[in-house]
Amino acid sequence: MERAMRAGIKTDKRGYVIERDPMWDLVDDPKVIVEIGSHRGYTAYRALVNTDADVYCVDPWEDYKAPDCPGGYEDMDLTFQQWNETMQPYLDKRVWALRGTSLVISREFDLPIDLLYIDGDHSVNGCLLDLRKWTPKVRPGGVVVGDNYELSNVQKAVARFRRNVNVGWWLYKKWKFPACKQFMFRIPR
Numbered sequence: 768m769e770r771a772m773r774a775g776i777k778t779d780k781r782g783y784v785i786e787r788d789p790m791w792d793l794v795d796d797p798k799v800i801v802e803i804g805s806h807r808g809y810t811a812y813r814a815l816v817n818t819d820a821d822v823y824c825v826d827p828w829e830d831y832k833a834p835d836c837p838g839g840y841e842d843m844d845l846t847f848q849q850w851n852e853t854m855q856p857y858l859d860k861r862v863w864a865l866r867g868t869s870l871v872i873s874r875e876f877d878l879p880i881d882l883l884y885i886d887g888d889h890s891v892n893g894c895l896l897d898l899r900k901w902t903p904k905v906r907p908g909g910v911v912v913g914d915n916y917e918l919s920n921v922q923k924a925v926a927r928f929r930r931n932v933n934v935g936w937w938l939y940k941k942w943k944f945p946a947c948k949q950f951m952f953r954i955p956r
């Protein structure tokens with residue numbers, strides 16, 4: 768947050784980034800947004816302030832070592848507490864924590880998704896699993912965005928996924944914030 772404020776990125780009174788990036792304009796009036804891997808909820812919070820959608824955040828909030836974070840994430844109970852603080856005053860009104868892995872939650876989640884944001888397990892198999900399990904839940908015309916396309920694991924997962932799936936269009940872009948590359952594609956109508 769401090770980094771964002773120093774960079775002149777728009778934040779709200781509590782210091783959370785609310786800068787509107789092009790992701791929120793990919794789908795007209797989204798009703799259901801799902802984020803795989805929510806951590807402290809910074810992206811989900813931007814979804815809440817930039818759209819009128821309901822936002823579902825899938826994350827086990829359990830300690831684990833990630834390829835993009837080799838030291839492992841810090842105390843995840845504390846992180847979940849911070850997620851809950853971030854989400855005030857939207858909690859359980861427009862945003863829900865679905866606490867569990869992407870695989871487990873994918874077995875239960877059955878709402879048609881307008882915008883799917885993948886930012887969970889960044890291993891090749893983890894990212895591929897997210898793409899395979901969750902993309903079929905995105906409605907025609909809906910969009911899938913994935914973070915950290917700068918990582919070779921994510922590039923490999925996307926390349927493997929594309930071998931067997933015919934989707935509308937693909938691109939990746941480096942936006943002002945977050946400073947990561949993101950892949951995205953639209954489900955054909």
Ligand SMILES: C[S@@+](CC[C@H](N)C(=O)[O-])C[C@H]1O[C@@H](n2cnc3c(N)ncnc32)[C@H](O)[C@@H]1O
Nearest residue numbers: 804805806808809810825826868869886887888
């Ligand atoms: C890079 S952080 C997410 C950051 C968040 N999207 C944001 O914009 O602030 C990755 C998160 O993915 C979660 N994660 C790891 N494996 C997962 C899995 N199999 N299913 C769902 N979430 C997972 C981790 O617990 C961690 O909180």
